[in-house]
Amino acid sequence: MNSKITSALADAWTVTRLKWAMNVSVINKSPWQAISFLLSCLWSVGLVVGSVAFTWFYAQSLEMTESAVKSSAGVLGLFWTVGVVFISVAQLLAFGNSGINARTLYRFGMKRRSIRNALILSNMMTPSGIGCFLALTGVMGILGMHFVLGTGTGLFGSSVLAVARVWVLAVVSSLLAVLLASVTVQAVLALAMVVMRKKAVRNIATAVFLIAVIVVSQLSSILGAADGASDPTSARASSFDVILSFGQGEVGQWLLWQPWGSFSSLPVLASMPGLVSGLFMAVAVLGYLVVFILLLKLFAWSMQYDITAGPTLSDSAEKAEKTQKDAQKKQNAMRLTLDPFELNFVTGRFTGIIARLMAAFARDMRYALTLLIPFVFVGIFAFQGVMLGRMQMMVVSIPSASWMLCLTSLNMLAYDGTPFILHTYAGVKGRVDWYARNVFFVSLAVAVQIIISVIVLVIPGAVEDYLLFAGVEVLSLILVIQGTALSSVISSVFLYPEPSADNPFKAPQGRTLAKLISPVLWFVCFALLFIPGGVTFWVSIAFFDLTPVAQVSILLGVQGVFALGYFFGGTELAGWLLDKRRLKIHTTLRGFAELSRA
């Protein structure tokens, strides 16, 4: 038995070192990777410190009552369970391709049982795994200690020993909770390698996930409407508050009885007599063991299936695969009848680039998704409008869509990737490149704006003030024109990795950090671009006695002229920067390609 445990820990340590070696090799590829890694470590530290500090201060406000103990435990159980579910779903959507997986280790020659143990245990040895363990221990320990010292009763007896027992139980419970979470995540990851083989399944899973994210973000509105309140948001401040109220109520108590919830809050419950009954412990332990074993079985089955099935499919499955591929080829061929390069306007470099972008939007999921998001905004605002009884909110979807589309052209060179080199080989000048791209994006954005405007106009009650509507349309146009030019300037200077076209949902390393910084930079610059309009508006208010309509008209007029100036000036600047930094951009894009392969 001892040798099995030792062997399992040794395997886990080997995989942990392998993960670390891979991290180091990725960190060495670019400073962004190093910064991203450092921030992730800081995040783990922050999680621990923040959780503990928050819990400490939160605990001071808690009363020494049974309901306070139960609601605290319920919230803890809910957040832990939701966290595990969220991470599991994220692993599922990685399609089983994240980092080191069972398939990879098997090909390296590792035994299957060793793989299972190694992956589960090594997950707990990562900075985030250790961070979760420490954070959960801290939270349970502080809450339990607070209640124990406050009540002087409970399972732990006298105060000094009681505090020690609380912390010991917190460590043990936390270890068990993190272990179960790790087993869950790894089992789902292994399952993903089986289930997510088909493109249709991946698309459905992604769509469901996106819908779930939207539903959760709109939870306050949904529940408010269900409550029948005239102003639902007055009762429920945000989705976070909604979830918090679930934890404090019956949902939280129910979750305490399931394995992920029970061990993430046991020390808290145990601090008050009568809350941890024999039945509760029996259910918790039995439930934990059953789920643990089932997840191990699921992991083993999934791994077995993936390793043995692999690329070799059964006859019927092979036939089905071939039929699907043939259908896809036929679909490709059908799409090709709408060949943008056959359109009459395509005559040279400028229009050729536009034609290529048209083809990209038709065939590359990454581009196509960017067109979907503005319409998601329309849906969200329509939903909110219905829930709140204020359909006029839908007008906001027009500038929101325009703003999103401006961001679409941000990092566009990274979307092109290493094939951008063809532009360099052909001697395409930066200004020609960016003028073509920007004209295309503005045209596309205007087309989308027209479609969304028609949708908004058609919906009853959405447009009551046509003057306001006209103002919003002009504002949206201004957003598009100057935002697109700004995106081209930033794109020539600051690039970050994008997923490949073959795997549009697999984010390459280092992307998260850069994707946070780039839009922030964009927003700051975008705000500065509104200075002329802002100054004009201030002057019109301060020195002239004009109607609000006149003031806004002047603002939009001035800003509109500047927007055109920004468009041409920005595009010229972007072209100049592109030419100056061309070789460096190619080196960066090659680096990104290597990251995608890592």
Add this chain to the structure above:
Amino acid sequence: MTADTAYSSAQPVALSVDGLLKTFGRKTAVDNLHLDVPEGSFYGIVGPNGAGKTTTLQMCTGMLLPSAGHVSLFGQDVWENLDEARAVMGVMPQADEIFDRLTGRQLLIYVGLLHGMKREESRRRADDLMAAFGLADAGKKIVADYSTGMKKKICLAVAMIHSPRILFLDEPFEAVDPVSSANLRDILKEYVAGGGTVVISSHVMALVEKMCSHVAIIAEGTVRAAGTLEEVSAGEELEDRFFELVGGRQETAHFDWLQGGEQE
């Protein structure tokens, strides 16, 4: 045979490399390299991995700034006349350096347009190239669905569509099956026969022997020998001469634990 090329002074030079140097920090990838590629030749640059072949080609094609030295293409400095240089050179992109969401035909038309050709001319040349490369049936298929051999062909077509005077190919036959390799070789020979110059890098001597009229052996960033095949081989087998110049050949290692047969 010295490091300087021995060729007829009457033969015009397509590519002239003089004192080329490239350092990356403390590492010298290309060290004072001299090379002259005659016009109309099929020039092979061979060397072991890490010899500096790719780095040299990147500097010659304006994709990597040299630390020192000059590169001239048909008498004009490449780095001072980059636009003119790009117009006369064709660089074969790697398989991941083409827009694979376009069909083969669309890709060629697009590259033609990028080179400043009119659409009709681009279409005509694209159709000619697709037929010549045996890709006519795959013209409506997106490049992402092409096999490795087909991708190599389309990459070569991309390099040729604007009718360059000189072609640069970096290890074009890597991972390509023998049939596709043979097809590519025939196309390149046809191009050279028509007056074009080809510069190809490889670490496969047999390939260079079969295709090239001239060869330069590079190791550790310097040219060890350059000239026609006969001049460089100097009466020996080219491969043996390669090992002699490059060095690094080791005695066969014997491992007592590596037994292919039955374990005792």
